[in-house]
Amino acid sequence: MLKERSQEVTKFPRNKILVAFSKYEKHEKEVVLKSVFGELSKDTFGNEQKILKGLTWKTKYYTLVYDLYIDEYESLKDWLADLKSDEYIELRDVLAGIMVFDKFTDTLQFQDISQILETPELEKCFKICCNVDKHADGLGMSKINDEFAQRLTTLEVVNWSTCDELDEYGEKNGKARIKEIIDTHDWSACSVPLELANSNDIPAGDTEAEDDLNIEVILRKLQQARLRFASQELDEKDASTLAEEVAGEIMKYV
Amino acid sequence: MAIQFILCFNKQGVVRLVRWFDICQVDSQKPQDMIVQIYRLISSRDHKHQSNFVEFSDSTKLVYKRYAGLYFVMGIDLQDEEPIYLSHIHLFVEVLDAFFGNVCELDIVFSFYRAYMVMDEMFIGGEVQEISKEVLLERLSILDRLN
Numbered sequence A: 001m002l003k004e005r006s007q008e009v010t011k012f013p014r015n016k017i018l019v020a021f022s023k024y025e026k027h028e029k030e031v032v033l034k035s036v037f038g039e040l041s042k043d044t045f046g047n048e049q050k051i052l053k054g055l056t057w058k059t060k061y062y063t064l065v066y067d068l069y070i071d072e073y074e075s076l077k078d079w080l081a082d083l084k085s086d087e088y089i090e091l092r093d094v095l096a097g098i099m100v101f102d103k104f105t106d107t108l109q110f111q112d113i114s115q116i117l118e119t120p121e122l123e124k125c126f127k128i129c130c131n132v133d134k135h136a137d138g139l140g141m142s143k144i145n146d147e148f149a150q151r152l153t154t155l156e157v158v159n160w161s162t163c164d165e166l167d168e169y170g171e172k173n174g175k176a177r178i179k180e181i182i183d184t185h186d187w188s189a190c191s192v193p194l195e196l197a198n199s200n201d202i203p204a205g206d207t208e209a210e211d212d213l214n215i216e217v218i219l220r221k222l223q224q225a226r227l228r229f230a231s232q233e234l235d236e237k238d239a240s241t242l243a244e245e246v247a248g249e250i251m252k253y254v
Numbered sequence B: 001m002a003i004q005f006i007l008c009f010n011k012q013g014v015v016r017l018v019r020w021f022d023i024c025q026v027d028s029q030k031p032q033d034m035i036v037q038i039y040r041l042i043s044s045r046d047h048k049h050q051s052n053f054v055e056f057s058d059s060t061k062l063v064y065k066r067y068a069g070l071y072f073v074m075g076i077d078l079q080d081e082e083p084i085y086l087s088h089i090h091l092f093v094e095v096l097d098a099f100f101g102n103v104c105e106l107d108i109v110f111s112f113y114r115a116y117m118v119m120d121e122m123f124i125g126g127e128v129q130e131i132s133k134e135v136l137l138e139r140l141s142i143l144d145r146l147n
Helices: A002-009 A023-037 A076-084 A086-094 A108-117 A138-150 A174-184 A204-212 A215-231 A236-251 B031-043 B082-100 B105-110 B112-122 B133-146
Strands: A016-022 A051-058 A063-073 A095-102 A126-131 A155-159 B003-010 B015-020 B053-055 B061-067 B070-076
Touching: A016 A023, A016 A086, A023 A063, A023 A095, A023 A174, A063 A076, A076 A086, A076 A095, A076 A108, A086 A095, A095 A174, A108 A126, A108 A138, A108 A155, A126 A174, A138 A155, A138 B031, A155 A174, A174 B105, A215 A236, B003 B031, B015 B031, B015 B105, B015 B112, B031 B061, B031 B070, B061 B082, B070 B082, B082 B112, B082 B133, B105 B112, B112 B133
Parallel strands: A016 A063, A016 A095, A095 A126, A126 A155
Antiparallel strands: A051 A063, B003 B015, B003 B070, B053 B061, B061 B070
């Protein structure tokens, strides 16, 4: 039964991002969501709309359609416990990423979060703990990331309040880093239409040729030829004549 | 054989580029296990106070450098001089940057064939072939136009 359930659930693409805010840091919510995800529905902030479907994430290589789930919590520990419980297994199966925005004053909190979020369903998810504390120690968070890397944990701690967009290694900080994590996440399992990064690279003549090239027609011709060959008893001469005929037909489309 | 392998992975340990030049020199363990070991070893180092060179096994030492969230690693023989290979890594990254135009991780993910084209133009059979950035970029632009 579990196998059937898991097969059923995996039909849904992993293109949901869950964003959770502490109830005490709600004032940051609008700024954070706008900075990372761009302009969202006005109801998101007004009428507390919590599920936003069909949003678009664009990069120079692909366009992604994703859903955004926005939640709030009073106690992070309880919220994580709920997320890890059996009731939310279907949610975990469709999540591509989890982001938690809070004021983290104690580095041990990150360790606890990392332990809770390391479940098999969330193995392929990106997990971000974003510290909105204005006095956060960037160096400390960097050290924690190095520790997590060593333990092969996928959780990353990001300093939201940093002024510098780049750190000493030329790596992105703050919201730029969050966007980078989303950009480089493996979205291949979702329906992600690839768009050309720069259409100016391709001369107009080539695109016209591509429009004429109908792969489906060619494949159908090849399949028909194969069936003809299989159904008739042909000697070598007849087989090569048939092959030439088929090649001639296909060349019209190339 | 000077360079045994070239590896590029991000901060999460996701491999972006890998080229093995001499499998025999590599210890008898699966490449995937080796990559995990290399990632663990390098990510645990203090990048401010420790060098970019670390001994990996009886036959291999690692030369690595971190650029904007990506680690570029070369496995070399124990007798080889590390600073030379560090400069090769730097040249490789400079050429990538010039070729792609402000290269980022997404470029390497989605245009990996072009990144490998750069690598193959610079390194063949574990040896450096060309160290002139201008010559490399000229050759690469010709190859790119063929595509």
